[in-house]
Ligand SMILES: NC(=O)C1=CN([C@@H]2O[C@H](COP(=O)(O)OP(=O)(O)OC[C@H]3O[C@@H](n4cnc5c(N)ncnc54)[C@H](O)[C@@H]3O)[C@@H](O)[C@H]2O)C=CC1
Ligand SMILES: O=C(CO)COP(=O)(O)O
């Protein structure tokens with residue numbers, strides 16, 4: 001008997017373009033969100049966009065409340081939940097990079113309230129996804145969360161953000177190549193459920209970004225447009241899969257482990273990009289496509305070496321050899337790499 005079921009939860013409104021921040025209230029009214037909005041932002045994004053969002057809701061007599069968050073942690077999610085309860089929030093808006101958006105998303109899920117995503121950087125593909133990702137102790141939790149009901153991505157703001165944030169977003173997309181390979185491997189070896197649609201969408205998104213790499217240039221607002229569209233597409237792939245599998249494989253395990261060993265050394269996207277070079281080597285060998293991954297990253301100006309990430313060789317080796325421990329997700333790392341094999345992979349690919 002056929003007994004499969006699936007829920008694909010996607011945003012109603014994805015508003016992207018020049019100056020669309022000023023349409024935040026309209027995007028919210030269009031989907032009939034009601035009650036008091038709570039704006040959740042980290043400090044810089046608050047001054048870059050949050051203040052304007054608050055002013056817009058004030059002009060609309062919506063009585064907005066606000067809370068500033070610093071780090072992606074369960075404590076931060078808890079404090080947003082408390083604030084939301086104390087101000088009797090009707091829905092939450094996450095304004096910022098991946099961390100502020102994840103915190104607001106997870107708090108909204110816990111509160112059973114609507115969530116709106118207002119990215120100020122094209123730095124990660126959690127903008128649209130129904131996943132929240134925060135570290136806890138020695139592990140990383142990627143939890144099913146309330147996906148955004150609306151997304152407001154103003155390319156003027158994204159283009160004015162530091163360029164490295166945009167190259168990090170590109171690298172997070174390029175890492176889909178290895179993430180999908182890991183997912184397929186887990187399907188073949190461990191019978192993990194695989195979605196052709198989600199896998200193909202994630203892979204095709206990476207391919208289109210690489211094909212457009214020549215148009216992704218600092219100072220061009222069109223670059224932010226290209227990158228944010230790819231980030232949306234990758235987030236949709238995660239929603240279709242109801243898992244971060246289409247966009248997160250061993251390269252993400254490596255990055256999550258770096259976050260523990262060398263906190264704040266580099267951006268998420270940059271770490272997964274370098275991880276991808278090495279895990280592609282593990283998938284396809286010395287003459288394999290790791291060279292294409294490295295060249296794609298280099299062409300948009302994303303880091304390709306440990307030096308460029310600002311970490312030392314031993315940190316790379318420690319992260320590679322322990323990455324498999326961070327969560328129960330089967331990848332090309334299997335049950336762990338030996339130090340000699342990790343050194344070989346990192347050296348052949350020029351990462352160390
Ligand atoms: N939930 C999901 O599906 C996904 C979650 N993530 C998570 O997202 C996080 C990474 O996101 P990032 O954005 O790289 O880190 P982040 O949120 O820490 O932002 C990086 C820095 O950029 C600053 N920033 C943001 N917009 C700015 C602007 N317009 N001008 C100046 N500075 C600005 C922030 O204040 C912060 O200091 C990680 O925790 C990662 O696990 C990443 C991908 C997918
Ligand atoms: O970063 C992500 C996808 O790009 C989310 O994946 P995780 O589930 O590994 O946090």
Ligand SMILES: [Zn+2]
Nearest residue numbers: 125172268272
């Ligand atoms: Zn990522």
